[in-house]
Amino acid sequence: MKRVAILISGGGSNMLALVASMTGDHPARPVLVASNDPGAMGLKRAAELGIATAAVEHRPFKGDRAAFEAALLQPILAAEPDILCLAGFMRVLTPAFVARFEGRMLNIHPSLLPKYTGLHTHQRALDAGDTEAGCSVHEVTAALDEGPLLGQARVPVLPGDTADSLGARVLAQEHRLYPAVLRRFAAGDRSPIFLS
Numbered sequence: 001m002k003r004v005a006i007l008i009s010g011g012g013s014n015m016l017a018l019v020a021s022m023t024g025d026h027p028a029r030p031v032l033v034a035s036n037d038p039g040a041m042g043l044k045r046a047a048e049l050g051i052a053t054a055a056v057e058h059r060p061f062k063g064d065r066a067a068f069e070a071a072l073l074q075p076i077l078a079a080e081p082d083i084l085c086l087a088g089f090m091r092v093l094t095p096a097f098v099a100r101f102e103g104r105m106l107n108i109h110p111s112l113l114p115k116y117t118g119l120h121t122h123q124r125a126l127d128a129g130d131t132e133a134g135c136s137v138h139e140v141t142a143a144l145d146e147g148p149l150l151g152q153a154r155v156p157v158l159p160g161d162t163a164d165s166l167g168a169r170v171l172a173q174e175h176r177l178y179p180a181v182l183r184r185f186a187a188g189d190r191s192p193i194f195l196s
């Protein structure tokens with residue numbers, strides 16, 4: 001059984017989808033949900049499900065990312081994860097942290113990578129006049145949102161869409177895609193999947 005730690009910053013809806021998927025014959029189980037925000041709703045939700053949680057607030061480190069990560073690393077290492085899933089974790093990790101988990105850290109990003117790395121992906125897709133949007137799961141490497149692709153799901157952009165309406169449509173697909181990718185990844189399959 002693979003041990004999975006999930007890093008979040010907010011509501012944790014992707015975390016909940018991952019957790020819900022890890023039952024029965026799934027080759028992994030959640031061992032920790034950690035956040036840089038002690039007030040993250042997702043932490044409360046994970047605790048209610050009986051999952052170990054940890055909060056390491058980034059603000060007191062005042063931009064010293066290495067020091068923040070050293071603190072974050074403690075509960076993570078204690079949980080002995082085989083796989084780390086970033087699920088709406090909104091801090092950029094240093095190359096040193098990434099290197100430590102190379103080949104076993106995944107991220108979900110709300111765009112059809114390589115389009116729209118970084119923030120405001122839905123507004124940028126609308127501004128560009130795209131007719132399709134979606135989400136991607138990829139391996140995390142030192143280059144932001146650029147690691148090997150593990151899966152993608154597409155949605156149409158509809159007339160009258162706002163960033164919020166498009167984002168909600170994409171998020172529903174994130175909740176399908178991330179569990180599907182994690183199941184395969186935990187079983188050793190890194191070939192990308194494409195959901196529509």
Ligand code: GAR
Pocket residue numbers: 008009010011012013014015042087088089090108109110118135171174
């Ligand atoms: C998700 O849409 C995820 O793709 C995005 O944050 C949201 C978190 O929602 N992640 C990023 O933008 C990473 N750069 P959740 O907390 O409900 O899972």
